[in-house]
Amino acid sequence: MNRRAFLGWGAAGFVALCSGVAVSLAAVVRYLVPSVFYEPPQSFKIGDPADFPFGPPTFLPDEKIFVFRDREKGFAVASAVCTHLGCTVAYFQSDQRFHCPCHGSVFGPNGTVQHGPAPRALNWFEITQARDGQLLVDKDKVVPPSYRLMV
Amino acid sequence: MNLIREIWQSIVRRDPLSTDKGKSELVFLNVWLHIHPAKVKKENLRFKYTFYLGFITFFLFVILLTTGIALMCYYRPFPPQAYQDMKDLEFVVYMGPFLRAMHRWAAHGMVVCVFLHMCRVFYTASYKKPRQFNWVVGVLLLLLTLGLSFTGYLLPWDQLAYWAITVGTNIGSYAPIIGGQVREILLGGHTVGEAALLRFYVLHVAILPSALILLTIVHFWRIRKDGGLSRPTWKLKPNQPEALVTIGAPAQVEPLRTVAASKDKTYGLMEVVTGKPIFETIEADEEEDAVFSYPYAFFREAIALMVTVTGIMAISLFFHAPLEQLANPAKTPNPAKAPWYFLGLQELVSHSALLGGVVAPALMVLALLAIPYFDRNPSRRPTDRKWAIWLFTIFVVVNLVLIVIGTFFRGPGWAFVPPWVHVVAGAE
Structure with missing residues (x-):
């Protein structure tokens, strides 16, 4: 070589x-x-439309979502996960805003950041009606806050 | 009787400890003790110079290893059994609360002592040539200590653990480009769940302790190779005129070189190579200041060990390790706080997640690692290094103030609440 x-x-x-x-x-x-x-699936049924009252949103703890139901506008689903560090936000009916317990972020009625360190608005998820009449939420599909489902 | 003496002699293989030879052989014929030199300088043993913080940190780690292995016998790393096992340890297992408390307080103590040890090394300028690399190893050991504390924090699987880790790992996901993936690999999923608990367990009981032990061995070895324990060299009395030695084979007509005689020992290379040793060279005559490691150093180490162990035991008798309710992903406690040593970080993160959670800590770690290479001032005398001391003191004070604010001055919703104001939980 x-x-x-x-x-x-x-x-x-x-x-x-x-x-x-x-x-x-x-x-x-x-x-x-x-x-x-x-892990739990991102797309899941949450029950019949009749299960959800008008007025204050229903909080589903396992899915970490708020289900809003309005007489004129219909259904909407907001994420309860703070965009800052993943704590679960609480909705206060008194001022109609979302408050995060960890670092004091406050989100307005349509999820936009009004106060605190959160970098983005809360997510809104697509909600549709499945064939069996139940409501179907897909957390993989983020929609604008104006999105509504009329039943 | 002769047989017993023979067996004993076959184990220790040294002369009686009443002789100097025996005292030396005790050290260098024993695999566990031979990290020590046979003789140490008197100033090395002064408590008021090192406060024995390195020893205390090491002894705390030994406590953590032993209590940690004991706790492993009653722990299953998956939810919700992990939490049930905590309850068992608290209420059923013999000495369970005591062992858990010892593990918890020794862990907190280790974080504190590692930090204080780093401060001592900085203020005595013991990171300077030739000890630069050992400072770097020390910073890595500090990071490993924090990593061990953080991974251990999740294992009880209570509310405190769950939300501290949720917040802590979300801070990491702000790192640009790789942050999300690193979090996914660390958690083995997208949220803190079973996979995360198992991975944190593996990190806590296998990967991080192994890394810490390996680096500790390097750290100790380098202390010896860099010239022994640190001491206030600037306080030693000045040397007599330097003695010179001639290098070169006697047969040669011309000597190769004439150099200053070193006071340091070169342990074996002295007959083979020429040149200055890499050890710390001291401009002082100090031969007569050396004492045998046995009993002077060993006695002091034993005292430090006993004070550390009895101290942790005493604290554990009176203060139990906290255990909150079972982890509930749906309900964030208000306020949700990270472990105390990360509360300075959380305080920064409450202002800006990217700057406070990623940029500031990364810069802090890089600055710490760079200190021995950035600080070109050769003097170790405190009056010669006012700038360095001021800068480091500001670094320490800022960190402490942030931790104190995060720990005592932050209430529900991370609002500024002084500790003397009582907030009723849930009243908003």
């Missing part, structure tokens, strides 16, 4: 070694990302 061949094979071997290490590291990182999430 001459010098040129030795250096060529050596360089090729070094590149192969580095690639092997890089691929192994990528595989380790990929291993840590779960392939299946055993």
Whole structure:
């Protein structure tokens, strides 16, 4: 083996070694990302329209959503997860605003930030009526606050 | 009798401790003790210089290892059993509350002592050449200590744990580009749930302790290799004119070089290579100030160990580790607070999540890591380093003030509430 061949094979071997290490590291990182999430589905039924009263919103603790029902405008669903650090906000009927207990963020009636460190408005989710008549919420579909479902 | 003596001799293999040779052999024939030098300088042992904070931190870690392994026998890392196991530890398991309290207070104590140790090393300028890298290792150990505390905080799976970790991991997700993915890998999901508890458990009992032990070994080794325990070199009396030694084989006509004789020991390389040792070189005559590690150093270490252990035990007798209600993802306590050592961070985050939660802490860690390379002033005398001392003191005070505000002055909705004002929970 001459010098040129030795250096060529050596360089090729070094590149192969580095690639092997890089691929192994990528595989380790990929291993840590779960392939299946055993978490509640993002799209779910919340019950019959008649279950929800007019007036103050209904808070569903497991889904972390507020279900608003208005006589003229219909249904709307707001996220109860603060956009700052993920605490669960509370809705105060007295001032019709959302208050976050963690860092004092306050969101207006349509979810916009009025006070505090929250970077974005609260999300509103799509709500539709399933074939069996139940209300269907999809948290993967964010809609503008003006979105309403008339039943 | 002869057989017993023979067995004992086969174990210790040293001369009697009444002899100097025996005292030296006790150290360097023993795998656990030979991290010590056989003799130490008297100033190394002065309590008022180091406050033994490094030792105390290490002893607290030993307490954490032993109590932690004991607690593992009664803990299952998945909800809601994790919380039931906490209840068992509190009410059923023999000595359970005591062990839990010891683990909790030793953990808080370790965070405090690591921080105080860092302050001591800074104020005595012990991070300066040749100890720069050991300061870096120390900063990494501080981060690992915080990581261990944070992952341990989730394990009881009560309201306190659940929301502290929700807030804490959401702070991380503000990191640009990778923040979201890092959080997903850390939690094994999108919210704090079963997967997160299992991963935090693995980090807390396997990955982070192993890393901490490995780095601690490096930290201790480098203390020895960098010239032993730190001491106030600027207070030592000045040296006599330097003695010179000639380097070169006797057969050679011309000597290779003439250099100043070093007072430091080079432990084995002295016959092989020339040049100055990498150890801290002291301009003082101090041979007669050295004492044997046995009993002088070991006695003081044993006292520090006993004071640490009895102190933690005494605190644990009177103060129990808190345990709130079962974690409830639907109900955020008001206010929801991170562990106290992250409350300064949470206070910053309450003003701006990106600046306070990512930029400021990242800059703080980078600044700490850079200190030994950025500070070019060779002097260790406090009067020569007023600027450094002022800057570091401001850093410490700002951190403490933020933590105090976050801990005592923040009430429901993160409103500013002084601790002497009583707020009725739920009254809004």
